[in-house]
Amino acid sequence: MLTVKDLRGQRASAAALPRADQDIATTADVVTPILDRVRHGGAEAVLQLSAEFDGIRPPSLRVPDQVLTEALENLDPDVRAALETLAERAREVHTAQLPAASVVSPGPDAQITNRWVPVDRVGLYVPGGQAVYPSSVVMNVVPAQVAGVPGLALASPPQKAFGGWPHPTVLAAAALLGVDEVYAAGGAQAVGMLAYGARDAAGELLCPPVSLITGPGNIFVATAKRAVQGVVGIDAEAGPTEIMVIADDTASAPLVAADLVSQAEHDELAAAVLVTDSKHLAEAVVAEVDRQAMATEHTDRVKQALTGTQSAVLVVDSLDEAVEIANAYGAEHLQIMTGDDERISQQISNAGAVFLGNYTPVSLGDYCAGSNHVLPTGGAARYSSGLNVTSFMRSQQVVRYGAEGLSMVADHVTTLAQAEGLPAHGEAVRARFR
Template identity: 70%
Template sequence: MLTLKDLRGTVPDVASVLPRPEQNIATTTETVAPILEHVRTGGAEALLDLSEQFDGVRPPSLRVPQSALDSALTELDPAIRSALDELIIRAREVHTAQLPDSSEVRLGAGAVVVNRWSAIRRVGLYVPGGQAVYPSSVVMNVVPAQVAGVESLAIASPPQPDFGGYPHPTVLAAARLLGVEEVYAVGGAQAVGMFAFGARDAEGLRVVDPVDLVTGPGNIFVATAKRAVQGVVGIDAEAGPTEIMVLADSTADASVVAADLISQAEHDELAAAVLVTDSMTLAEDVLEHVADQAAQTRHAERVKASLSGAQSAVLVVDSLEQAAEIAEAYGAEHLEIMTAEDQVWADRIGNAGAIFLGTFSPVSLGDYCAGSNHVLPTGGASAYSSGLNVTSFLRSQQVIRYDRAGLEQVSGHVAALSEAEGLPAHGDAVRCRFEGDSAG
């Protein structure tokens, strides 16, 4: 199961001790590239063929009919409906608070620059559907996009043999609940290709319009496809298998820490679960609880594979300062802090997709009902990127409005800089406005 690494008494090279998955996107490029090319050239028929090949079912149609969306919501378990309603309310409130304000900056008489935000026109939202069902991912993608003001939203989720070749009914119900009517029974790398290139039917008629941005988590094939189409369309991130790092001291509850590590390990055999602590007693207790709890969980084999992988470990260090350095270097998707001074250590760590403080803020809360977004950067990408949020669906634009007086104030500076850069025509373009009739 989990490997214990005793790093006490050493000054480890942080990069060398960080548990990381052995598989990476580069290894799957050769598999994904022909899939994307097949989608680009083969259109709708290629998408149906690929679903049959990879998902074991040929959907009756690429687009899920409105009747199926309506039925899925009508037949949704009331308890799940109530939970989704609550998640939507909380997520909408949190994401609405993220909306940035426009600003108008007056730099002098007749010199104004406006900073404004505009929504991306069309977005493709990917919802995984392999080893689990993710209606929560529908909410996490759709709500910030709607808050941002995106006009056109399309969802893709893998077709399911058990449900007539359409995505899982709970996923469809979540889409219907949010008012998204454009849903496609397409999964994996081919779904990313569909969003990037669009799709035509055998008669050459467009049946899926391409999007401007693709968002949403997925397996390594989805992440590889997103990397491949970046530039054709925008992407949110190359989100890979989920990660949890728990930073804890002797005050942490070992059974709770174990439960949280297992909760993320059940996602995927490649999921990463890491504990870093300055307490050997806690580390040993966590290992015992993990062994007991993992044997009883529903997905015991998946959990065992995840916790036995190179990406998972228990690291024991000399101090919480050293633990915080490791956490900062790791840049976990999910970082839990369970110490005597949670906020103090949270303030020390900038690299994390989301930070969960204390015994009663588990990652599973963030996955479902915290109101935060669970589409987060993985693989250390939190060092330079954010989780999915309202600004993911917005573009910053600047509107420049100078009149004659405003331009005249800086015309000499423009001329000087254009000469310094060897681009004199730039200066001429300003100068000509003050010569002859063009002076207005």
């Protein structure tokens, strides 16, 4: 099922590495008219688009408080306990990410305060396609709450099976975390609603616009997020999920295979890549993947993901070369299963999150590790981070100089102002000493 590529004796370029064939530019022609309809048509346009794309028109755009309360009351106790554990661990981990303010005096009578300020209002998107994602509610809400964001609006697609409301487990997760502003809206229309706001026919603002949109979604959501970037901030353009495993001959083939299959069940474009210096392990993992894929619930989806061009087993000359490939690839999830995991991990610069050892599967990070599972995909880990507390904050500087402090640098300011052809800048300083 998995293709084995023997790269021993040659160097693999980044361009040759397996990657899902998804270009969000190809869906721009579909998404742009949707965003225009939402911008001009408001809440009614969002409801109509839900009927067209989700097959049902929600009873209302905003989910009533009673529906949220009932969803939480009816939540399976075991699922509630699991979500509470996830939220508790995530809150502890993300609280440790809070940046500290600092005060610096560059000279006498001069002070710069570096402080962090939360975004005023955030739109959180929770997908609802081939799976249910209450865990994504926690992963988006908790760091925003830790950051101190005062306004949270959550959007998730309406479901035919639940009368046009989002999935009740998603609603329950929102209620569990104290989020009461929830909208039955999905896809590009939800992104447009969050970015532009949505009014009803009478002109009443049902959903005020946000300043930042976070959360994963399908290619249409990613395209819409790119289109509204600048109107609002976005966390990233999330693509199909990825797992790359670096393993040597000490690794367990059944465990490696289980981790590859676990991520392949997300969707048909999911990428599952093993990089190893052991031909024997490569062959054993391929056999195990075949066996496990046939036994899993989503066999067809897993098979399509593992036979796609985005998935492969790469056999290389050494673990050092495996590290080079991992850094060139920049995987969303990088799992390391070797005889010296710590040494290998210290050489990794590009990965959304790194998982070490036999007892740290990627699925642990998806749920209860305490880390965040909203991570950069498509190689974006080379320049961006996963969702974290600072994603919801801005660094702001407060400057305070007195007469003595300003006088010490006044000549430098006027000199630089003259050099840049901006003499009024210098005059603004001189005026204070006349």
